[in-house]
Amino acid sequence: MMLWLRSLIYYLSVALIALFIGAVAGTEWGLVFALVVVACSALFHLYNLGRLYRWMQDPHVDRVPASFLLWQDLFDKLYDQVRLQKKQQERLAATLERFTSAGEALPDGVLILDEHDRIEWCNQAATQHLGIDRVADVWQVITNIIRQPGLRDYLRSQDFAHPLMLRLTRPVDQVLTVQMVPFDSTRKLLLSRDITQLDRIQTVHRDFIANVSHELRTPLTVVGGFIETMLDMPDVDAATRNKHLELMYDQTQRMQRLVDDLLTLSRLENGMQMKEEEVDVPQLMRLLAVEAEGLSQGRHTVAIGSIVPARLIGNHDELHSAFGNLVSNAIRYTPNGGTITLHWRIESGQPVFAVQDTGIGIAPEHVPRLTERFYRVDRGRSRATGGTGLGLAIVKHILQRHQAQMAIQSRLGQGSEFAVRFPMQRLLAEV
Numbered sequence: 518m519m520l521w522l523r524s525l526i527y528y529l530s531v532a533l534i535a536l537f538i539g540a541v542a543g544t545e546w547g548l549v550f551a552l553v554v555v556a557c558s559a560l561f562h563l564y565n566l567g568r569l570y571r572w573m574q575d576p577h578v579d580r581v582p583a584s585f586l587l588w589q590d591l592f593d594k595l596y597d598q599v600r601l602q603k604k605q606q607e608r609l610a611a612t613l614e615r616f617t618s619a620g621e622a623l624p625d626g627v628l629i630l631d632e633h634d635r636i637e638w639c640n641q642a643a644t645q646h647l648g649i650d651r652v653a654d655v656w657q658v659i660t661n662i663i664r665q666p667g668l669r670d671y672l673r674s675q676d677f678a679h680p681l682m683l684r685l686t687r688p689v690d691q692v693l694t695v696q697m698v699p700f701d702s703t704r705k706l707l708l709s710r711d712i713t714q715l716d717r718i719q720t721v722h723r724d725f726i727a728n729v730s731h732e733l734r735t736p737l738t739v740v741g742g743f744i745e746t747m748l749d750m751p752d753v754d755a756a757t758r759n760k761h762l763e764l765m766y767d768q769t770q771r772m773q774r775l776v777d778d779l780l781t782l783s784r785l786e787n788g789m790q791m792k793e794e795e796v797d798v799p800q801l802m803r804l805l806a807v808e809a810e811g812l813s814q815g816r817h818t819v820a821i822g823s824i825v826p827a828r829l830i831g832n833h834d835e836l837h838s839a840f841g842n843l844v845s846n847a848i849r850y851t852p853n854g855g856t857i858t859l860h861w862r863i864e865s866g867q868p869v870f871a872v873q874d875t876g877i878g879i880a881p882e883h884v885p886r887l888t889e890r891f892y893r894v895d896r897g898r899s900r901a902t903g904g905t906g907l908g909l910a911i912v913k914h915i916l917q918r919h920q921a922q923m924a925i926q927s928r929l930g931q932g933s934e935f936a937v938r939f940p941m942q943r944l945l946a947e948v
Contacts, residue, residue: 524587531555561588569595578603626693626709634659634672637704646693646709647685659707668695682712692716729891733775736768778907781838782890785914795945796829796836798870802859804837809844809857817848818856822873825863828945831919839915842908843872843935851876851932860936868944871936879927887925888913919943 531554539547565588572582581596583589620627626643628636635656639649647663654662660669663683671681680696691713698706743761747753753761802821809819829836847857851874860871879887886892891906916923920940927933 624711626707628659628707628709630659630705630707632703634705636662643707643709646691646711648687671695672697680710729775729779733772736772739768740765775907778911782907782911782914785911785918791832791835791918793830794833796831796833798829798836798861798868799824799826801833801837801840802861802870805840805844806859808841809848809859812845813848813857816853817851818854820856820858822858822860823862824859825861825868827861827863827868829868829939830943830945831939835915835918839912839937840870840872842912843937846908847872847874847876847933847935850874855932863944864938866941866944868939869936870939871934873932873934875932878929878931879925879933880929881927884925884927888923 531551535547535551535554537547538550539545565582565584568582568584569592572580576599578596578599581599582592584592620640623640624642626640626646628639628643628647628649631637635658636649636654637656639647639651643649644651649662660672665683665685667681667683671677677697677699680694683693683695685691685693691711693709694712695707695709698708700706743765747758747761802824806819806821809817813819844857844859851857855875857875858873860869860873862869862871888909890910912923916937920943922938924936924938925933926936
């Protein structure tokens with residue numbers, strides 16, 4: 518029943534009772550009854566109104582006042598509304614928390630900016646990318662924190678169709694892409710993505726193409742020059758022609774080695790399935806020693822040092838290629854009369870293959886980069902000895918496929934040791 522109708526019925530009932538009392542006991546008594554009832558009603562309403570006022574000072578669903586008659590209906594309605602509002606707030610809070618958690622979980626940085634490009638909120642990734650303090654930098658203009666002219670021009674241009682690349686040195690050296698995304702009339706999202714690794718890969722690819730072109734240009738120029746000379750001088754004597762042919766053959770062999778190494782490296786990088794088998798490492802070492810003596814042609818002493826009768830689970834051809842590269846490098850960089858020693862030992866339960874030489878050694882600053890493609894400590898010497906610059910890069914990929922690690926110890930003028938440590942689970946048998 519409607520509130521006003523119930524109130525009307527209540528006061529009509531009081532008036533009828535007062536008229537009845539006035540008719541029976543006199544008009545004065547009827548008026549007294551009516552005044553008393555109205556006064557009590559006023560006091561009742563004022564009392565409940567005060568309770569309502571006090572509750573509104575600190576509204577809480579569990580402390581909604583209780584009463585009777587009309588006020589109980591009002592308090593019941595109020596309780597239902599407050600409880601419904603509380604549930605809605607809880608749902609909104611849970612939704613906001615989920616969105617906040619999702620924003621925190623994103624690998625990309627997210628910043629919310631107002632119409633004046635001031636920071637309202639940012640996730641953890643943004644603090645790592647841009648060095649933002651989530652407490653101190655709130656409501657700071659983004660360009661006052663990230664002092665990059667490119668970012669300032671990007672924000673002023675209002676052209677956000679494409680991302681902007683930033684190269685930062687603080688807090689760490691990194692390359693980022695940032696893009697602005699307006700999402701309402703005043704606020705914008707600034708998204709950041711760390712592309713440092715991608716940029717390095719692209720740089721390596723560019724350097725790789727440049728290095729391949731450079732490595733092929735020299736032999737092609739030599740071969741082309743000799744061919745042009747022979748075409749221009751058809752009557753050249755046999756000795757000169759043979760000398761030219763020998764040089765051309767050497768250069769074509771150099772190109773062939775380079776192409777073979779490139780194909781091997783490509784096959785390894787593409788992650789082709791490796792056929793695993795039992796590898797007799799002691800027998801492989803004896804084969805490597807014979808190949809090393811042939812490559813050395815008596816200029817060095819090739820010896821087999823420590824050797825244990827242990828075998829590996831791996832790919833024979835790939836390990837032969839990796840170990841052979843290490844041995845051939847030792848021969849190339851060891852002066853005549855030096856010694857190359859092969860080892861196959863067990864250290865702390867792990868099998869270790871090592872090549873030790875008495876060569877020229879490697880400076881410490883070069884050691885971390887030796888496995889980079891086309892990286893050479895001495896470019897002129899490497900080419901003179903027939904190296905392609907890809908040998909150790911191939912070794913690195915082969916060892917990765919066998920879960921092995923390579924340790925390099927070297928001192929200038931005293932020689933080097935390249936030791937390959939295999940995991941224990943690849944050890945098939947040991948004495």
